[in-house]
């Protein structure tokens with residue numbers, strides 16, 4: 001791959017990617033301080049809690065400069081409940097503290113490796129539709145949108161202050177249609193709502209003109225962050241299946257999709 005473009009609407013996530021790309025050493029220094037301070041509180045749950053909620057408040061004030069804010073983003077990701085990211089309508093991060101003992105907060109080697117990989121990546125912050133401006137005739141689009149919740153109560157798509165509801169899933173499909181007409185290749189993954197309720201044909205109907213592959217991908221985010229460098233384990237309860245859809249014209253053989261999942 002000669003060049004990649006990544007995009008997300010979440011400004012805090014994109015600030016973190018940009019900081020890893022351009023100021024990895026500064027970021028590592030701040031993370032090392034946060035890690036030392038947090039690990040020193042091990043055994044004292046009350047103080048650990050105080051520390052976590054104080055850092056969460058600081059993050060939500062959004063008063064820190066770029067690297068400080070990125071360090072807080074990573075700190076919260078490593079210490080919160082299940083490594084999840086969820087904000088309210090005021091864009092305040094509201095995930096409670098997790099129960100990990102001495103989680104890795106400063107993974108120096110990983111940050112340096114990601115920083116190097118990001119040197120050939122253009123990092124954008126905005127709606128997915130803007131990515132079309134960056135395509136040429138040999139581009140592959142991969143979409144990893146907020147998953148459609150598997151039930152009314154398991155609503156877990158609040159990565160950004162505006163909800164990614166069914167209308168948004170449909171708008172994304174229309175964008176995929178447009179890409180197809182322009183002869184671009186694309187792949188999209190989502191939760192498999194049919195795996196939960198066999199009468200739920202939302203994605204089967206929406207993407208009936210394209211190729212759908214169901215992949216078993218039981219997972220919960222960061223269920224045990226010490227076990228996996230990706231911060232994702234393949235064990236857990238969050239989703240029974242993932243759904244992969246790809247453009248019909250060209251694209252990847254099914255085997256490549258399986259490798260992508262692996």
Ligand SMILES: C[S@@+](CC[C@H](N)C(=O)[O-])C[C@H]1O[C@@H](n2cnc3c(N)ncnc32)[C@H](O)[C@@H]1O
Pocket residue numbers: 007008009010013126127128129144145146147159160164
């Ligand atoms: C399943 S997560 C993917 C996270 C990402 N792949 C990563 O590894 O950091 C879904 C992402 O979609 C983003 N998102 C929601 N609405 C969007 C939109 N209209 N345009 C672009 N990204 C959006 C969310 O902010 C969230 O980060």
